[in-house]
Amino acid sequence: MTKEQVLLKMRSHTPFRQAVWKACMAIPAGQTRSYKWIAEQIGRPGAVRAVGSALGKNPFAPIVPCHRVIRSDGNPGGFSAPGGVKAKLKLLKKEKARLPGLLRQA
DNA sequence: CGTATGGCTCCTC
DNA sequence: CGAGGAGCCATAC
Numbered sequence: 001m002t003k004e005q006v007l008l009k010m011r012s013h014t015p016f017r018q019a020v021w022k023a024c025m026a027i028p029a030g031q032t033r034s035y036k037w038i039a040e041q042i043g044r045p046g047a048v049r050a051v052g053s054a055l056g057k058n059p060f061a062p063i064v065p066c067h068r069v070i071r072s073d074g075n076p077g078g079f080s081a082p083g084g085v086k087a088k089l090k091l092l093k094k095e096k097a098r099l100p101g102l103l104r105q106a
Numbered sequence: 107c108g109t110a111t112g113g114c115t116c117c118t119c
Numbered sequence: 120c121g122a123g124g125a126g127c128c129a130t131a132c
Contacts (some may be wrong), residue, residue, distance in 0.1 A: 049126075
């Protein structure tokens with residue numbers, strides 16, 4: 001599954017989701033962004049929760065790095081994908097991403 | 107088709 | 120430090 005394939009399948013979903021997912025893909029590898037950051041990128045600064053919903057329903061788990069999206073506090077937040085927050089942290093550690101004030105274990 | 111409820115949140119009191 | 124409200128989208132009934 002390539003990014004272009006994902007972009008193509010996105011068209012079957014709502015434009016809002018597309019924007020959210022695209023913004024996620026725009027995050028540099030090994031780095032993290034906040035939900036608010038995504039919301040602002042898509043032009044919906046007040047739709048942080050909607051962004052979370054979109055990411056939670058993200059059908060393109062590995063292609064769209066929704067795990068790079070964390071809270072503004074630096075907390076990992078939540079993760080609906082299999083493995084939960086633990087998997088999220090695992091992926092971030094795998095990418096050598098540094099979280100501001102996150103538990104260094106698990 | 108319209109209404110009601112939930113969500114990986116954020117900000118202010 | 121803790122609790123509550125706000126504003127946005129998608130899904131289910």
